[in-house]
Amino acid sequence: MAKALTRMTAEEIIGEITASGLRGRGGAGFPTGRKWDLCRREKARPKYLICNGDEGDPGAFMDRSVLEADPHAVLEGMVVGAKAVGAAKGFIYIRNEYPLALERMGIAIRQGRKLGLLGKDILGSGFDFDLEIVRGAGAFVSGEETALIASIEGQRAFPRPRPPYPAQHGLWGQPTVINNVETWANIPSIIRRGAAWFSGLGTETSKGTKIFSLVGKINNTGLVEVPMGIRLRDIVFGIGGGIPGGREFKAVQIGGPSGGCIPNQLLDLPVDYESLSRAGAMMGSGGMIVMDEDTCMVDIALYFLRFTQEESCGKCAPCRIGTRQMAEILARIAAGEGGPEDLKKLEELALTVKHGSLCGLGQTAPNPVLSTMRYFLDEYRAHIDDRRCPALVCKNLITFVIEPEKCVGCLLCLKNCPANAVAGEPKKVHVIDQAACIKCGACFNVCPPKIRAVSKTTP
Ligand SMILES: Cc1cc2nc3c(=O)[nH]c(=O)nc-3n(C[C@H](O)[C@H](O)[C@H](O)COP(=O)(O)O)c2cc1C
Incomplete structure (x- = not known):
């Protein structure tokens, strides 16, 4: 932070972040340097920064861990970002279910102000920037950037169509950079060690490391930080220690409730943004749920779809009505009451919801259904044609x-x-x-x- 404030221009900072290849860790993987540059070029003042610490994915706790264990990394990253885009104020949005993260970030901010690392004339550089914590009320959709902005403004967390993107028209209509906790926490190391160090890790298009929360039917559960491009097999069977009780691996669900299920035959897939989305999953914020042979893929698809259906804000019809219809069809199949036409209906609905929804929640909600239908169609058929659940779950x-x-x-x-x-x-x-x-x-x-x-x- 001191290096960026006292020895680098805004252009140099953005140049370094762009050269590092850092992409947003909150899910979509948008290049961070490009986002900052878009905001820097905006003439309107004031500009704002936001740290997205909503982390609504069930089972995910990567961001909570960073906020609790190293709040200063986030704080430093935001000061660097503020200088780069010309923002004077930042907001750290943390869900209220994270009391320790809220407490520790509060301490870090107070320490920062006391030591002259936040507030007026930081480190005598003439640059002013301060931070405020906003508590989120804990809805999955609040993590979507435009909904989160509405929530900070004191409105109900409803998403709005993009463009305009927050970098041009964000908080209170002003240019705003919103980044994920892990994205912000990566910034100080990139500035200190240089873009080449960061881009030396990972693949051609996905640089650096990523934190995943490894849960489900796996021997070693917990958080893992791995270089991008690592093979799924190395995470599940190497770091994760394989499947407990001698059971067979069946699939790993990646990307939170709207991610996709990757089957056994794709275990050698490199973990990067493009490979995962080609396989029907997504990086998401980093949830990895491992499933063994005792998992029914119809039941799993229903479980995730019920989650996204309940968390749909209801603003747009495809997501509000479509996810509900899909859940009803899936429930029918799981109950052994599905008909052969249901698979086609499910797919048609899934594509309508994916292409017609207003925000990422609806656009990705069908992923668990589409990916399980793609890789485990025989299980759907067993439920429909034979009234049988091969995993003995339904x-x-x-x-x-x-x-x-x-x-x-x-x-x-x-x-x-x-x-x-x-x-x-x-x-x-x-x-x-x-x-x-x-x-x-x-x-x-x-x-x-x-x-x-x-x-x-x-x-
Ligand atoms: C339904 C939904 C929930 C989201 N939840 C989060 C979240 O909890 N944390 C997060 O950083 N991004 C979340 N995002 C992504 C944000 O909209 C946005 O892309 C991200 O904060 C940008 O930061 P990044 O570029 O550093 O990834 C969510 C998106 C959607 C559609």
Whole structure:
């Protein structure tokens, strides 16, 4: 920050960031230097900066970790950005569910002001810049940049059409640079070590490193920071330590709730913006959910679609109505009530929602459906044509049965059944009353060797 403020011009800073190849870590991967340059060229004053710390993806906590552990990196990055575009004020938008991040960023800002690193005449350079924290109320759509801007302005977090982009017409109609937490945190190192150092990491089009939150059916869960271009296999089986319990890997869902599922045969895919989107997924903000053979891909698509449907702000019809219709069709398929025409309807709706929605939420919401249909069509067909769930997940399509030759009559399943659906006496073979069974799996969980989950093979 000191180097940028005292020894570099705005053009030099932007030149360095552009040369580094840094692209936004919030999802879309827009080149950061280009965004800053667009804002710098705007004549209107004042200009604003925003740090997007909304992080609404379920299971993602990369930005929270940076805000809690290294708030100063974000703060420094923003001062550098402010000098580059000519902004005098910045806002750090953090969701209210992140109390520690809010507290620590507050401390960092107070320290900055006290030490002359924020406020008037920073480091005697004659440059003024100050920061304010805004608490987000925690809706997924608030992370979308135009909705976030509306939220800071005190309005409901509704997105608006772009262009104009925030760099030209942002907060209170003024030129505004909005970047993700991780993007801002990368800035000080690029300025200090130089663009060549940063662009030495990664691939031709995706430079530097990226933080992912690795969760799901994987031995080592947590945050990983990896060079761009690393193969998925190296993340899942190298760093992540593979799949627990000797189960088979099935897919990894990348890019948050509106990302896509990458199957086994694409495990050697390099993790970069272009490869992921070609495969039907996206970098997103960095969520990676690993799934094993016990995951039903229809159920997964339904799970993510329900999330985006509930989080749709409702402003545009394709997203509001389309995601709901898609969820209804998927629920029907998962319940074994789908018809052969449903697959075509799903695809048509998915493409309409993707192309017709106002903001990125609707435009990407169909990704989990489209990618699972692309790579796991046989599972959809099994649900529709055979009324069967191969992964034994969809409750309507499975039956729990006690293996008579293995049952020793220990009463364990009977005692654990919340629906009193198991009949039996000590030391005598127990039987599940299928009419009373609520398919909760409690019996299976306490006695897996003697209880089998089976899926019907005929309608
Ligand atoms: C529904 C939705 C949610 C989003 N949530 C976030 C978020 O939580 N954090 C974030 O940085 N970007 C999020 N984005 C992306 C932002 O709109 C924007 O592209 C980003 O903040 C720009 O910063 P970057 O260029 O550094 O990535 C979201 C986009 C959409 C469509």
